[in-house]
Structures are given as structure tokens and as C-alpha cells.
Amino acid sequence: MPNDAQDDEFEVGPKPAAPRPGLSLKARAVGLLSRREHSRAELERKLAPHAESAEALAKVLDELAQAGWQSDVRFVQGWVHRKAPAHGLARISQDLRLQGVGSEEIAKVQAELKNSEFERAKAVWSKKFSQRETPLSTSEYAKQGRFLASRGFSMDIIHRVLKGTSDHES
Known part of the structure; x- marks a missing residue:
């Protein structure tokens, strides 16, 4: 009967790799910032699960801001x-x-x-509906108004765009 000590010597398969330490907070932050700009709050939210403490995270974010990276x-x-x-x-x-x-x-x-709200709304409306005259039916008017509202334009701007008034008219 084989000895238990002998079984330990002949393990089959690869040994599990030693746990590799994760990236530092600063390295993670620089990696995120190298892809695109992040607000401080957004960066803080993304890095929080990897931080040892809130103070350590705040220190790293302060360093990045002071260095001009964020x-x-x-x-x-x-x-x-x-x-x-x-x-x-x-x-x-x-x-x-x-x-x-x-x-x-x-x-x-x-x-x-x-100051550019009306022009931007007019450009968005023109691109989507590709017509220069105002909508004819009330359902088409409502549809186009909902579209502009979903883009975040005010009701005043929407009415002016759909009625075809210029920026200086009320």
C-alpha cells in the first residue's frame, strides 16, 4: 500500500499560481484616465472597491488633481x-x-x-426630420416636440423651433 507522503510528491496538473497583488490605486486611476477624462466623483466611485480606506483614496485623488492628471x-x-x-x-x-x-x-x-440653445435645437431638428417647413399635423408636431424634449431642450425652444420662428422672435 502506498504511503501518503509519496502521494503528495507526485501531484498531477499544474500548481496554482501564487496570488498576484493587484495594481495600486494610482496605477488603476492612471489607467482609467489614460482612456478618457473622468470627474473626481466618477473616479472615486470606480476606485472605491480597490481602496484600503477612504483616506487613501482621497490622498491618491488629491495627488492626481495636483499633478494635473485629473x-x-x-x-x-x-x-x-x-x-x-x-x-x-x-x-x-x-x-x-x-x-x-x-x-x-x-x-x-x-x-x-x-445663447446657442435655439441654434442647436434647430440643427438637431433639421437633421432628424430633414424638412425646412414646420410640421403640418398635430400628431407630427407632438412627435417632433417629444423628440426635442427627450434631447433636453426647453418647451419654449421646442415651440419656437416647431413654429419656425427665428431666434430673435418670441
């Missing part, structure tokens, strides 16, 4: 640049709030975009 201002600029041509103020503001951007930054964005 910037909420840069995040907001990029977000607005991508989203503004297709969305209204309400949608952009809501999206930024969901990304953890502060109300001061959101107010700045609203002030910057307010």
Missing part, C-alpha cells in the same frame, strides 16, 4: 464639447450632475450654452 474642469469641457451639438441644457445639466460635477461648474456651462 481635472473636473477638463472633464466638463470635454463632456460639453461632445454632448452640446445634440442635447439641450436640461439634458447636459442632468448628465453632469450624475457624473458628480459641482453646481458651480454646471451653472457656468448653462451660462455658456444658453
Whole structure:
């Protein structure tokens, strides 16, 4: 009868690899930031499961911000640049709030975009419906209004676009 000690010497199959330590918080953060800009709140949410403590996470985020690798201002600029041509103020503001951007930054964005709201709504409407005249039926008017509302444009802007009034008329 074979000895138990002998069985241990002749294990079949590969040995399990030793657990490899995970990436540091800073390495994970830099990896995320190398793909695209992140708001501080978004980065914090993504890194929290890997952090030993909230203090360690805050320290890493502070270091990244101080070094210029993470910037909420840069995040907001990029977000607005991508989203503004297709969305209204309400949608952009809501999206930024969901990304953890502060109300001061959101107010700045609203002030910057307010003057171009009508032109952006008109461009979105023209691209989608490819017609230059106003909608004829009430169901078509409602359909087009819902579309613009879903993009975050205000009711005042929607009415002006669908009635075919210019930006300076009321």
C-alpha cells in the first residue's frame, strides 16, 4: 500500500499560481484616465472597491488633481464639447450632475450654452426630420416636440423651433 507522503510528491496538473497583488490605486486611476477624462466623483466611485480606506483614496485623488492628471474642469469641457451639438441644457445639466460635477461648474456651462440653445435645437431638428417647413399635423408636431424634449431642450425652444420662428422672435 502506498504511503501518503509519496502521494503528495507526485501531484498531477499544474500548481496554482501564487496570488498576484493587484495594481495600486494610482496605477488603476492612471489607467482609467489614460482612456478618457473622468470627474473626481466618477473616479472615486470606480476606485472605491480597490481602496484600503477612504483616506487613501482621497490622498491618491488629491495627488492626481495636483499633478494635473485629473481635472473636473477638463472633464466638463470635454463632456460639453461632445454632448452640446445634440442635447439641450436640461439634458447636459442632468448628465453632469450624475457624473458628480459641482453646481458651480454646471451653472457656468448653462451660462455658456444658453445663447446657442435655439441654434442647436434647430440643427438637431433639421437633421432628424430633414424638412425646412414646420410640421403640418398635430400628431407630427407632438412627435417632433417629444423628440426635442427627450434631447433636453426647453418647451419654449421646442415651440419656437416647431413654429419656425427665428431666434430673435418670441
